[in-house]
Each structure stands twice: as C-alpha cells, then as structure tokens.
Amino acid sequence: MTTPMLQLTGLKKSYAGKRALRGVDLEVRDNEIFALLGPTGAGKSSTLLASAGLIDLDEGKVHLGGDDVTDIEPSGRDVSIVFEGFNLLPVLDVYDNIAFALRSPAYREPEDEISKRVKRTAELLQIDHLLDRDVDTLSGGEKQRVAIARTLVRRPRMFLLDEPLSALDLKLREGLRAELRQIHREHRSTMLYATHDYHGAIAIADRIGIINEGRILQAGTIEEIYARPANAFVGRLIGSPSMAFFNASIEEGQVAVCGFLQRFPLSDFAFSGNKDGKVLLGVWPEDIAMVDEGATQSNPGRIYAVDNRGYESAVQVETDAGSFRKVLEDKLHYRQGETCAFSIAEGAAFLFDPESGDLISRGHGGEE
Numbered sequence: 599m600t601t602p603m604l605q606l607t608g609l610k611k612s613y614a615g616k617r618a619l620r621g622v623d624l625e626v627r628d629n630e631i632f633a634l635l636g637p638t639g640a641g642k643s644s645t646l647l648a649s650a651g652l653i654d655l656d657e658g659k660v661h662l663g664g665d666d667v668t669d670i671e672p673s674g675r676d677v678s679i680v681f682e683g684f685n686l687l688p689v690l691d692v693y694d695n696i697a698f699a700l701r702s703p704a705y706r707e708p709e710d711e712i713s714k715r716v717k718r719t720a721e722l723l724q725i726d727h728l729l730d731r732d733v734d735t736l737s738g739g740e741k742q743r744v745a746i747a748r749t750l751v752r753r754p755r756m757f758l759l760d761e762p763l764s765a766l767d768l769k770l771r772e773g774l775r776a777e778l779r780q781i782h783r784e785h786r787s788t789m790l791y792a793t794h795d796y797h798g799a800i801a802i803a804d805r806i807g808i809i810n811e812g813r814i815l816q817a818g819t820i821e822e823i824y825a826r827p828a829n830a831f832v833g834r835l836i837g838s839p840s841m842a843f844f845n846a847s848i849e850e851g852q853v854a855v856c857g858f859l860q861r862f863p864l865s866d867f868a869f870s871g872n873k874d875g876k877v878l879l880g881v882w883p884e885d886i887a888m889v890d891e892g893a894t895q896s897n898p899g900r901i902y903a904v905d906n907r908g909y910e911s912a913v914q915v916e917t918d919a920g921s922f923r924k925v926l927e928d929k930l931h932y933r934q935g936e937t938c939a940f941s942i943a944e945g946a947a948f949l950f951d952p953e954s955g956d957l958i959s960r961g962h963g964g965e966e
C-alpha cells in the first residue's frame with residue numbers, strides 16, 4: 599500500500615464548547631480527487647482548515663506524504679486552500695493577485711518565470727483577458743476563477759478546495775469542474791474538494807467521503823458506496839433521487855412492510871441474526887419498478903407530486919410506510935393525487951437499524 603498524500607487520524611475540534619469534529623479519520627491517496635460530501639455544519643471546512651494547519655486541533659494527527667505535520671505552520675505544509683469567500687486582495691489587479699504567492703519569501707520565483715506561470719494558469723481558467731483588471735470590478739464568477747488560479751499557480755502537493763464552485767451559475771460550474779479535472783490530469787495533483795452538492799461530488803471525484811456531525815461515515819468510490827451504503831444517512835445523501843426508505847418489521851422469518859403485498863424473506867438477505875423487531879428497509883429508486891395496479895407482488899402507493907423536467911419526469915410516491923422519489927421511463931405518465939403500484943426488485947433491498955441508521959444487511963442482489 600502506498601503512503602497516502604493526506605492522512606487524518608482522530609481529528610477532534612470544538613469551537614467554544616461546540617463539537618465540530620468528533621474523530622475524523624480520512625485518507626486521500628496521491629494523485630486522486632477526493633470529495634468530502636456532507637450537509638451544512640457537517641465539519642467539511644473544519645477538516646480542510648485542520649489539514650492546512652489553519653486551526654488548532656484538540657486531538658488528532660495530520661500526515662502529508664507520510665510526514666507528521668500536525669505541529670507545522672501552514673506555510674510549511676505545501677498545501678493550497680481555496681475558500682468559498684474568494685480571499686482575494688482587493689488593492690491588486692488580477693495579475694498581481696495570481697502572482698502574489700509566487701513572490702512570497704517561501705517561493706521567490708524570478709519575474710519571467712512568474713509571468714509564464716500566471717499567463718498559463720490564466721489561460722487555463724479563461725481569465726487571461728482580465729489580467730489588468732482590478733479584482734473589485736469582476737463578477738462573482740470571475741473572482742472565483744481568479745481565486746482558483748491563485749491557488750493553482752503555486753502547484754502545491756495538495757489542493758484543498760472548500761465549496762469552490764458554489765457561487766457560480768450551473769454552466770460555469772460544469773465548465774470549471776471539467777477544467778479542474780484537466781488541471782488535475784496535467785499536474786498530477788491531489789485534491790480534497792469539500793461540497794454539499796452530490797452531483798458536483800460525483801462529477802469530479804475519484805472517491806467520496808460522507809461526513810456528518812464531525813465524523814466520516816463512509817469513504818469509497820461511488821460504486822462501492824452504492825453497493826453497500828454504511829448508514830441510512832449515506833443513502834439519503836447520495837443517489838438521484840436518493841434512497842427510498844420504508845418502516846418495516848421482521849416477523850416470522852420475513853421482512854414485512856405495512857401496506858405492502860410484497861414480502862421479503864430473510865433468506866434474501868445476507869442476514870445472520872434472527873431477531874424480530876423494527877427495521878428500516880432501504881431501496882435505490884432504480885430498483886423500484888412502477889407496475890400496473892393489481893399486479894401480483896405489487897405495493898400500493900399514491901402520487902404525491904409530479905416533477906416534469908422537460909426531458910424527463912419524476913414522481914414522489916407516498917405509502918403508509920414511507921415515501922420515495924423516482925425518475926420515470928418515457929412512456930409512463932402519472933397525475934398528482936392518483937393511485938399507483940410499484941414493486942421492488944428481488945434481493946435489491948437493504949436493512950438498516952432504525953435507531954442508529956447503520957446497515958444491518960443487504961439483499962443478495964448486490965452480492966460481492
């Protein structure tokens with residue numbers, strides 16, 4: 599196993615008694631783009647700031663390229679961080695903003711080398727026509743590009759990007775994501791990219807880590823996470839739409855869902871316990887088929903909402919045990935308020951603990 603570029607071990611951090619990081623363990627491999635995906639307040643920024651050395655930790659270790667840098671100043675870490683709020687220097691023009699880091703005592707590059715690198719980076723981010731402008735006169739999207747250029751020009755061992763694209767409109771965001779991947783390919787750099795946007799995360803990342811309440815719940819490729827979501831929270835955060843959940847109970851060797859005609863024998867699950875009691879049945883919407891009402895082994899539902907997106911439509915279906923959203927095949931059309939029926943593919947369901955949300959077992963459909 600090669601040494602990870604960034605290794606975080608047991609990071610703990612409280613702000614004025616409020617716990618932001620509760621033991622973050624994370625490995626980012628050399629030359630990968632790793633997305634840290636989590637809701638607001640999950641601890642994404644704190645994890646990045648701790649990696650850069652910009653906050654003092656209560657506990658834990660930060661290793662960069664195998665070296666313990668926990669007590670090393672930010673300037674000695676060879677990482678670069680882009681914040682959501684741009685952090686540009688307002689009194690300088692775009693060129694000097696980008697060149698700033700290269701002129702710092704830590705780098706002290708000759709001016710002709712600086713000029714080459716600034717221009718090359720500005721071309722890459724399509725801001726070369728803005729180099730003479732004062733940053734105050736730029737739009738939000740242009741400022742964000744300059745902030746990214748400022749970080750990239752240094753070519754550090756590792757980039758830390760904190761929601762770097764959230765201020766941009768959709769088209770610009772998609773374009774910049776592609777550019778970041780391109781830069782990544784060219785420079786063989788390692789990136790840790792924090793975001794709350796699932797689509798953004800899967801579009802850019804080689805691997806994803808799901809963070810909530812200051813802990814990493816799961817890390818892996820999107821395929822690995824899909825195949826085995828470690829916790830119901832993970833299922834709710836990923837997928838498009840996200841995982842469907844139904845309140846269920848284990849009774850006499852099978853999983854029963856209130857109102858469902860379908861039964862799920864325990865033998866369908868890689869399940870070694872035999873306890874009766876409540877569980878949460880989770881299913882990816884792709885494994886739910888809308889069927890004719892009255893079809894055998896189908897389950898009744900009601901169309902709560904129809905979302906017509908032009909090129910496709912999605913429905914929200916309500917049942918007595920829970921609701922789900924699903925993108926429909928072209929030929930299917932439903933009206934709000936009407937009844938419907940659906941069935942769940944054999945072996946496709948997962949069982950979760952309703953209290954902790956932890957995965958108990960998954961169906962044989964996703965066997966390794």
Ligand SMILES: Nc1ncnc2c1ncn2[C@@H]1O[C@H](COP(=O)(O)OP(=O)(O)OP(=O)(O)O)[C@@H](O)[C@H]1O
Binds near residue numbers: 617637639645
């Ligand atoms: N300087 C601070 N002082 C007090 N509390 C803070 C400070 N910075 C962060 N927190 C709190 O710590 C928790 C984690 O914050 P953090 O910014 O790391 O989360 P995040 O996942 O980046 O959120 P967001 O997506 O909203 O930026 C939150 O509850 C936040 O309110």
